[in-house]
Amino acid sequence: xxxxATTRSATGIPTGRLAVWWxxxxxxxxxxxxxxxxxxxxxxxxxxxxxxxxxxTWAGAxxxxxxxxxxxxxxxAHEAAEKGQGPRAARMxxxxxxxxxxxxxxxxxxxxxxxxxxxxxxxxxxxxxxxTAAGLHALHVIAGMVAMAFVARDAFSNRELQRVELVGNYxxxxxxxxxxxxxxxxIAK
Amino acid sequence: xxxxxxxxxxxxxxxxxxxxxxREADPAEHAQAAEHAQAAEHAQAAEHAQAAEHAHAAEHAHANPVRVWAILCxxxxxxxxxxxxxxxxxxxITAFGIAGVKAxxxxxxxxxxxxxxxYVAYALVVSVAFMVLFFAGTAPDVMEHRGRLWTNHAAQKxxxxxxxxxxxxxx
Numbered sequence: 001x002x003x004x005a006t007t008r009s010a011t012g013i014p015t016g017r018l019a020v021w022w023x024x025x026x027x028x029x030x031x032x033x034x035x036x037x038x039x040x041x042x043x044x045x046x047x048x049x050x051x052x053x054x055x056x057t058w059a060g061a062x063x064x065x066x067x068x069x070x071x072x073x074x075x076x077a078h079e080a081a082e083k084g085q086g087p088r089a090a091r092m093x094x095x096x097x098x099x100x101x102x103x104x105x106x107x108x109x110x111x112x113x114x115x116x117x118x119x120x121x122x123x124x125x126x127x128x129x130x131x132t133a134a135g136l137h138a139l140h141v142i143a144g145m146v147a148m149a150f151v152a153r154d155a156f157s158n159r160e161l162q163r164v165e166l167v168g169n170y171x172x173x174x175x176x177x178x179x180x181x182x183x184x185x186x187i188a189k
Numbered sequence: 190x191x192x193x194x195x196x197x198x199x200x201x202x203x204x205x206x207x208x209x210x211x212r213e214a215d216p217a218e219h220a221q222a223a224e225h226a227q228a229a230e231h232a233q234a235a236e237h238a239q240a241a242e243h244a245h246a247a248e249h250a251h252a253n254p255v256r257v258w259a260i261l262c263x264x265x266x267x268x269x270x271x272x273x274x275x276x277x278x279x280x281x282i283t284a285f286g287i288a289g290v291k292a293x294x295x296x297x298x299x300x301x302x303x304x305x306x307x308y309v310a311y312a313l314v315v316s317v318a319f320m321v322l323f324f325a326g327t328a329p330d331v332m333e334h335r336g337r338l339w340t341n342h343a344a345q346k347x348x349x350x351x352x353x354x355x356x357x358x359x360x
Contacts, residue, residue, distance in 0.1 A: 012306050021309050025316045032320030040324065040331040044344065047351030061269045065262065068295075072258040075299050079254070124351070172299045176292045183284035187272050 024173045038129045051126035052189045059110045060186035070099025071175040074168035086158035093152035100145040257298045
């Protein structure tokens with residue numbers, strides 16, 4: 001028996017997809033609040049520019065490329081799912097998970113270097129924002145990877161292919177958040 | 190002489206038990222039925238055409254994802270290289286303006302917001318509007334450290350201390 005989320009569409013949108021939009025709308029408020037609060041402090045504190053000079057722009061740019069590429073594979077997974085090609089969709093999702101893993105590995109090297117240089121969560125307000133925003137985003141990346149692994153497992157045997165789109169939509173949102181985090185934390189120096 | 194529906198009709202009233210068959214043979218009803226069938230066919234054809242049109246529109250809305258990705262990568266390069274010129278306005282445009290364009294492209298082509306029901310976009314805009322509202326309400330007290338009747342001494346001292354420290358460290 002199929003879950004209600006896949007068979008009902010009382011609003012004209014399958015309930016599962018509507019739920020993901022709901023999640024994204026609430027995430028906009030969470031990340032939006034954090035980023036807006038960073039922006040107002042950045043404008044009020046000229047010294048943030050000096051602190052931001054210690055972040056690694058190239059690592060941030062590389063991670064942006066990685067996330068954009070993983071979003072592409074999530075779209076290709078969605079296209080494959082639409083054609084009923086479950087195994088191909090699953091492979092594309094695994095590629096997306098790989099992108100998330102590369103993103104986290106780069107982030108961990110970056111953070112290790114920064115903490116060794118003495119920039120920790122408690123150093124000053126800039127680094128508090130930096131670790132909170134990037135950390136919260138990284139948690140979302142991990143959550144997306146875990147969800148995608150479950151969806152990919154089912155997709156391999158052509159089951160619940162509609163979930164490929166849902167998990168992809170979540171991933172694209174995580175990508176959009178990073179698109180704004182990158183210039184805020186790495187470029188505005 | 191060839192037989193015609195009229196001739197059949199004029200051949201005499203049918204027995205009461207044959208009424209249904211006689212109705213089938215009724216030319217007016219024949220014409221009506223033919224009309225209905227034609228109308229149904231037309232409606233079906235129109236439906237098919239509409240569906241094809243929708244599919245076509247959807248195909249157009251779903252731009253080639255690899256091409257969108259390539260554009261996003263090109264924009265990424267611009268957003269990294271632009272600020273290297275260290276011109277404030279150029280940094281704002283290349284870093285933040287391009288971030289907006291990139292987010293739009295991802296939302297439209299990857300999230301497929303363009304072909305989603307309109308109220309989803311409205312719901313997301315409401316979320317962004319909340320963020321703007323909270324920003325507008327709190328920003329004046331955070332972005333400025335002195336007003337007409339107040340001064341944020343702690344923030345002022347922190348900025349002075351940090352800038353002095355940065356100057357001493359050579360940043």
